[in-house]
Amino acid sequence: MAVIDISKLILHAYQMNASDVHLCTNENPVFRVFGELKRLKEVEPFSSNDLQKSLEILFGQIGFVPPSNKKEIDFSFGVKDLIRIRANVYFERRNYAAAFRIITKKIRKLEDLNVPILLRELAERDRGMILVSGPTGSGKSTTIAAMIEHVNETKPLHILTIEDPVEYVFENKKSVIHQRELGLDTMSFADGLKYALRQDPDVILVGEMRDLDTMELALTAAETGHLVLATIHTNSAPTAPERVIDVFPAHQQKQIGLQLANSLIAVIYQRLVRLVSGNGFAPVLEIMMVTDAIRNLIREGKLHQIESLMDTGKKYGMISFDYALVDAVKQKKISKEDAFLYCRSVEKITKELGALNEPVRE
Structure with missing residues (x-):
């Protein structure tokens, strides 16, 4: 050709x-x-x-x-x-x-994404760390951009982003936003974060937390009065604390666990599941709010027990991934077959929706 x-x-x-x-x-x-x-x-x-x-x-x-x-x-x-x-x-x-x-180019609003209203409340926090995880192509960037845009439209803050590369380009509204791209504006996430702390930010977006230096600096930023949003690679929300702590050598892990317990607000895990119509995808979100009970488990290093608290934290806005799938099926957004395809526990899905070859239980 x-x-x-x-x-x-x-x-x-x-x-x-x-x-x-x-x-x-x-x-x-x-x-x-x-x-x-x-x-x-x-x-x-x-x-x-x-x-x-x-x-x-x-x-x-x-x-x-x-x-x-x-x-x-x-x-x-x-x-x-x-x-x-x-x-x-x-x-x-x-x-x-x-x-x-x-x-x-249009940055979608949180309400247009059909995500829980809790994400708006999280974006309005003054300090702490919010982690967003999920597979490649799961809409993480879209969700975080919508959260940043909500801040931009509602609060007079300085927002600093460090991205690889810059995806959504923001226009200043109530906030002032500076976007830095790896290779063009800074050489690494760690460098960008190190100098971000000298640039008077209120909110910091870290495109990806993937190495020890970046995680350490992000924790420091969250501890020192900034709101930090970052993406991280995990297979679920409850495994995110372990993913962060395991990056560090053994002699640092207890201290990092204490820092994480003090600063982590929430972890959002999401993936896109095909709509029943076939014309697009629905975001299915698992949300782990860091309650006092979860904070104590992180401090004590009992990370394997975090998942057991997910289904008992509904009053805090928590929802496990399997129950989020169940809700999406009952709202007729996704098919029962796809819920079984993506679920972590077939038993839990069967209990809520019935067997795969049975009509959906209401």
Whole structure:
């Protein structure tokens, strides 16, 4: 095929409701539409040379100079004031390949996301740490952006974000927002956090907590009167404290546990589950509020007992992932089959909804 304008291809993908675009040598472009991969048969496969030239044209359009010594690069850019793109260009069998995540420029409000009202209350906290976890592509960035935008619309604060890369671009409303991108504005999450504490922030967004230095600085920021929002990779909300503590060497873990117990407010775990209609996804959220009982378990290192408190904390706004699935089925947002597919306990889902081949219990 000939060299193409990748920006126009991405715009076409957006018009088809695609969330991702994949390009590689000797393949048709591939769009992910409502979770399923679809080959764009009307566009011929790329030759190695044509894909390289198409990417070089894109780099020129967006004013991006890729580092010459790397085999994988992350960057972001906008298309026609409609969408932002989170991009990764890499090599596959010694040829160029690329993945583009499409993000609408409009920052959605919390009430439009169909998430619990508790998230608005969490965003209004003055200090402490809120962690958001979930698989890749689960909507973590969208949820956090909505929380930041709620603060932006309601409180005169200084919000500082450290991201890799910047996804949603905020406009200052009641708040003043400064967004810093790794590689362009700061060299690492840890560096960004270290200097953030000297920049008079009220709210700090850490795009990802993935190393010891970043976690330590984020805890310090939360302890010293800032509201810290961060994403973290865990398989559930109750396992987040253990994930943080285990990053540290054994001789530091007790002290880190004390710091975490003092600063952690809540952990949100979410994933996207296909709507019954098939036209989109519903966010299903597990929410762990750090009650006094959970705080004591973190202090005492009894982290394995946290999960047992999830189903008894409903009055605090807590909900386990399985019960969140049950609620989504009863509200006719998702199918019973998908609840069984994504649940952690088949027994719990069966008790609430009936067996897979039975009608849903109301």
